[in-house]
Each structure stands twice: as C-alpha cells, then as structure tokens.
Amino acid sequence: MKTLGYYNGKYDELDKMTIPFNDRVCFFGDGVYDAGPSRNYYLFAIDEHIDRFFNSAALLDIEIPCSKSELKDLLQSLVLKMDTGGNFVYFACTRGTGIRSHTYDKGPGNLWVMIKPEVLNDCQKPIKCVTAEDKRFYYCNCKTLNLLPSVLYAEKAYKAGVDETILYRKDGRITECAHCNCHIIKDGIVYTAPTDELILPGIARAHLVRMCKMLGIGVSETPYYLKDLWDADEIIVTSSSNVCMYVDELDGKPVGGKDRETLFRLRDALYQEIIEATDIKRNVRKCG
Template sequence: MKTLGYYNGRYDEIDNMTIPMNDRVCWFGDGVYDAGPCRNYHIFALDEHVDRFFNNAGLLKIQMPCTKEELKALLNDLVRKMDTGDLFVYYQVTRGTAVRSHEFPADCPANLWVMLKPQKAPELTAKIKLITVEDTRFFHCNIKTLNLIPSVMAAQKASEAGCQEAIFHRSGRVTECAHSNCHIIKEGILYTAPADNLILPGIARAHLISNCKKLGIPVSETPYTLKELMDADEVLVTSSTKLCMSADEIDGRPVGGKAPGLLKRIQDAVKSEFLEETGTALGR
C-alpha cells in the first residue's frame, strides 16, 4: 500500500476512508494524538510515544478502546502492509461517536484512527529558517490534543515567509515551536524550556536531553527569552520528523553557527541512536 488509513478495524488507502459525521472530532476536535518516524519497518521510540498517548487520553478522560500492547501490535502490523518501511506513523483517539453536545456521554466508546504515509528521515546537516510568533494558545499545551488551529496558523505564516518553523513566545519567554520543541546552546550548555503546561514535552526533546547527558553536556531545563534565543551559540529544533535540526536564521536575522563542533557531536549522537534502533528491518 502507498498510504494507509485505519478506523476502528477498517483500513484502506487514505483516500478511500470515511468517518461518521457524528465522530466528536468533527464538532469539537475532541481527542488526542501521537506520531513518530518509522525506518526499516521499525517504529522509533514506540513505547515512549504510546505511553504519552495513553497518558494524554487519561488527562481528558477518554476511554481507550485497546491496551498499550494491543495498540503497539496493531501499529506494527499496519506498518508491514506498506510498500516502504520509511514512514510517518500517526495515530489518534477521539472520544467517540454521538449527537453533538458539549457534554460527553459516559458510555461513549472511543474511536481509534491510524494514518501511515511514506517519509524519509531528515538530513540533520541541513539548516532551517525560523520566525517568532506570540504564543496565544490555551494553558494545556502539555496535552497533545487535536485542537491545533494556533499551530496551523503559525506554521502557515512560517511557510509564507519561506521558513520551516515558527517559535512561540509568551511575553518574551520562548515556549516551543508550532509543531516542535526549541532549544539553545550557550557556552557549552543546552537550555530547554521546562516541561510545564506551556509546552508539549516531546519524545525527541527527551532523547536530545538524554544524549547530551551521555556526552557530558550540561542541560538546564529553565525558561529563556527571545533575546537569549537570538544571542545563542546554536539554536536547535527537535521533533519526531526533524529529529534534531539547527537554525541559521530567525526573523530574517542570522543566528547560531558559533559552536559547530558541539552541534555536530549532539546531532551525531541523536542520529546514531535513531539508526541503531531502526537498523534492522522487521519481518513483513
């Protein structure tokens, strides 16, 4: 299959899939999602992503339609149906199907969606360009909900400016990007926003922190400002699709490029971990 869509046990090419109009995602975006890269038919960091997926569903009182082990088995089975093993694996759960009402039924079975599409791993040596945008989102950014309009608009603004991401800030404090986490390196230290309710603590962020600690690079999970962002030795962006890329421009001004050796050590470690975990193709 070139692409694959899954909905409550049915699957087909994405263009052939349909959903009920009364799925609460249509009325309220009522659900949570997660996603990650797959290489050689091996989904990277699957346990961590599924743990976060279930935790986010629990925070919204969504009744999961399967266990963690059942979901992982399903995802691995769906991956093996694809023509290529280099994929983007996306899954979401919506609260269920019911006539529109803000209050949700207590006995509403959740709906499970999965989407697979071909996607190669990024080239980490490539530089990206960023813009900054005032963060006007709600105060539950730590929950990976489907309500992403502010991120959609920020990502579109970045695209129209010829950039690859938008960095959010609240009154000068950098939070995260439209669909990534943002970090800086200054004087040999990695600074990253704390995992509070203003950011989604990304899996790629966790792997970046872990690799820095293994390399003996100090990590400070403390807030930093737009000024500190612009003055940083390097600016990093991490996500499941970007892994760990660096920026050379923000709002049209050059940034970073002051610690290329340290940046290479970090990116090499992140890439090596990814390649090692996904190096052996799974049986199809």
C-alpha cells in the same frame, strides 16, 4: 499499500477511508494523537509515544479502546502492510461518536491510524525561522487534535518563506514552535523549556536531554527568553521526524554558528541512535 488509513478495525488506502459525521472530532477536535517515524518497518521509540498518547488521553478523560500492548501490536501490523519501511505513523483517539453536544457520555473512543511514506531527515541543512507571540491555551502538554493555532503559526512560516515559527509568551519566555520543540546552546550548555503546561513533552526533546547527559554536555531544563534566543550560540529545533535541526536565520537575521562542535556532536549522536535502533530490525519481512 502506498498509504494506509485505519478506523475502528477497518483499514484501506487513505483516499478510500471515511468516518462518521457525528465523530466528535468533526465538531470539537475532541481527541488526542501521537506520531513518530518508522524505518525498516520498525517503529522508533514506540513505547515512549504510546505512553505519551495514553497520558494525553487520561488528562482529558478520553478512553482509549485498547491496551498499550494491543495498540503497539496493531501499529506494527499496520506498518508491515506498507510498500515501504520508511513511514510517518500517526495515531489518534477521539472521544467518541454522538449528536453534537458540549457535554459527553463516558465510553470507549474512536481509534484512528494514518501511515504515509516519509524518509527520516538527517538534519544536515540549517533551517530558517520566524518568531511570534504564543497565544495558545494552557493544554499544550496534551497532544490534542485542537491544532488551529499550530496551523496558523505554520502558515505564518510558510508565507514568510521559512521553515518554522518559534513561539514566546507575553513575558518573552520561549515555549516551543508550531510543531516542534525549541532549545538553545549557550557557553556549551543546552537550555530547554521545562515540561509544564506551556509545551508538549516531546519525545525527541527527551532523547536530546538524555543524549546531553550521555555525552557529558550540560543541560538545563529551565525557562529561557527572547533575549536568550537572540544571544544563543546555537538554536536547535527537534521533533520525532526531525531529530535535531539547527537554525541559521531568525526573523531575517543570521543567528547561531558559534558552537557547531557541540551542535553537531548532538545531532550526529541522535541521528545515529535512530539508525542503530532501526537497523536491529532490518531483517523484518513484510507480512499480509
């Protein structure tokens, strides 16, 4: 298959899939999701993504209609149906189906999967960013389907002709980006925002922190601010599909470029981690 959509046991090419009108996602964006890359038909860090998915659901009282192991087996089986082994794998669970009402009946949710081809970014080229005040609500630690703010911040970046929007709260604290986590390097130390209700606990962020410790690079999970962003030796942006991007322009002004050695050590190690993990499965053959 060139693309794949799945909904409660049914699957087909994305443009042939439909959902019930009364799925609560249509009225409230009432659900959670997660996503990550596959390479050589192997789902990288899938256990971490599934753990976060179930945690997001538990925080919002959403019942996922399968176990973690069943979901993992399902995702792997669906990836093997694709024409290519390099894909973006997205999965979601909405609260359920019913006549529109702000209150809800407890019960199993609706399970979605979307898979489309995507090549893993080696992050060799710098990106450009703009900044904006973070006006989102306080459920940022849950990967919910309520993504209107992210859509608007992504559009802001698009209209400015750049790649991403870095967000800050009223007090100047840097949180994250429209759809990535943000970090800085200063004096050889990596600073990343703590995993509280203001940011999503990114899987790539967790790998960045672990890799810093493996390489002997100091890492501080503490708040940092706009002033620190501008003074940083390097600015790093991470996501599961873009493991370690670096910023060379912010709000139209040059930034970074002061500690490429630390930056590239991290970037290359993180990219190689994925390559080695997914090469383990290079002999997987498609089935079905």
